[in-house]
Amino acid sequence: MIFEPVIPNIPRYYTAVAEWLACVVYVSIxxxxxxxxxxxxxxxGGLAGQLIIQIVAGKLPEILWIPGMLTAVAAMGGLIMFCCAMSLKNAMYNAVRAFLLAELAASLEWQLYFYMVHGKPEDVFYVRLLYVAVIYGIVFGIAWTLEKRVLSDGDMLQVSTRELLSAVMIGALAFFMSNLSFLYEKTPFSSSIETEIFNIRTWVDLAGFFILYAYHALLNEFYLRYERDTMENMLQNQLMQYKLSRESIDLVNRKYHDLKHQIAVLRAESNADRRNAYLDEMESEIRVYEAQNKTGNDILDTVLTSKSLYCEKHKIGITCVADGHLLEFMDVMDICTIFGNALDNAIECELKIADKEKRLIHLSVAAKKQFLTISIENYCEEEAVFKDGLPLTSKKDHAYHGFGVKSILHSAQKYGGSITVSQEKNWFRLMVLIPFPKEQENSEVHKNKK
Known part of the structure; x- marks a missing residue:
């Protein structure tokens, strides 16, 4: 049995404006x-749509009240998705939150208006309009301030189906409980007293909004913690790779050193021209090995040698023009992170190219004025998709990948630097720009003058 209270229900166009303003709050952030x-x-267009939906829903039979409200929520989700760069799941997730915020604003405004103005001499059109403007302004202003804190990184949070369903369940329960007294008078959770009905509605809507707010803040905190932990694990993995590569390369160096002595003995004992030619060739190969990846920085040499050996095995051409001395001010882990992740990403891209002649990577480390510049370029046949200046991962599981470039950005920002990622024709380029510390900057200036 539908309860018909003495206090009239909220006008439909008030509700439409509240729903639209709630969407504006999220779209603006x-x-x-x-x-x-x-x-x-x-x-x-969204405002016009919400007005039409609410006015039409108000003329429908009471049995279609729930479908009418669901249509309004769907329209809010569509408006948010059309305005914002996000998935359908994220849009509907934010629409549920916006819907409860709209219910809270509309309920509070109508309750205060009815208690303070309704039926009194000052109950005229411009006073009603003033009440709507002031109450809505306060409610949505506070909501915007609160949401700005947890939605500043909201683009990163990709809502899962389970998280969306949880938000929908919370929103549906809050909406049902807040409107229960309007639907059924005789239940343990409803009331027949008009003032209590509006109190229940406003307080339940307020509680529902803050529950969803806290839920989102918790999800955001979990995501940021997960990202931080993932980046730290990647840093540790890069450092471990460096240590393992250092041990392997030291072993190879010792073997080559022993081999040089063996060649010297063989040369002294042999008089055959053919044997001398063969030994000359071996010695030349050793000199080539000794000369490669000698940048002047042991850490960079280790990373480059390790990656070069892998590239050679998989027929990837890699060239390097690097002054490793420029990296002296950087921490070991940051050097491993920047070069390890950048080269891993480039190698991963090259392995997708069927034509092995096109598998090319070029790396350079140089000083330009007061900045250290690190450039990694690789041939790329796929067109990269960018978001906020960073490439999106090509792997299907977006939630667990794409942290390599973020790790590079994190390491660069530690020194006040930045990164830029671009693609021109078939070349993908990652540029890291880091200002030199004052003492190294002065050294580079002196070197350039010479």
Whole structure:
């Protein structure tokens, strides 16, 4: 049995405006899909859409009340998705949160208006409009301030199906409990007293909004913690790779050193021209090995030699022009992170290229004015997709990949640097730019003058 209270229900166009403003709160914070002008046009269309939905829903039979509300929520999700660069799951997740915020704003405004103005001489149109403007302004202003704290990195959080369903269940339960007294009078959780009905509605909507707010803040914290832990694990893995490579390369160096002595003995004992020619060739190969990847920085040499051996095995051409002395101010782990991740990403891309003649990687380390520049270029046949200036991972599981470039960015930012990623024609380029410390900067300036 539907309960008909003395206090009339909230006008439908009040609800439509509240739902639209709630969407505006989230759209204004999240990353936009289009420029400001186009976004404003979409929002204007969204307001018209919400008004039409609410007015039509108000004329439908009471049995269609729930489908009408679901249509309004779906429209809010569509508006958010059209305005913001996000998936359907993320859009509907934010729509549920926006819907509860709209319910809270509309309920609070109507309750205060009815208690303070309704039926009194000052109950005129401009006073009602003022109440809507002030109450909505306060509620949505506070909500924007709160959401800005947890949505500043909201683009990174990819909502799973389970997380979306959890938010929907919380939102549906809060909405049902807040409107229970309007539907059924005689239940343990409803009331027949008009003032209590609106109190229940407002407080339950407030509780529902803050529960979803806390839920999102918790998800965001888990995601940031997961990303931080993943990056730290990658740093440790790069350092471990460096240590293992250092041991392997030291062993190879010892073997080559012993081989040089063996050649010297053989040369002294042999008089055959053919044997001398063969020994000359072996000695030349050793000199080539000794000369490669000698940049002046042992850490970089180790990383490059390890990656070069792997590239040679998989028919990937890699060239390097690097002054390793420029890296003296950097920590071991950061050198491993930047070069290890950058080369791993480049190698992974080259392995996808069927034509082995096109598998090319070029690395350079140089000083330009007061900056250290690190450039890694590789041939790439696939067109990269970028988001916020960084490439999106090509792997299917986006949640567990894509941290390599973020690790490089993190290491560069430790020294006040930055990275840029670009693709021109078939060449993918990662550029790291780091300002030299003052003492090294002065040294580089003096060297350039000479």
């Amino acid at each position: 999240l990353k936009k899909r289009y420029a400001k002008g186009k976004t404003a046009l979409i929002l204007a």
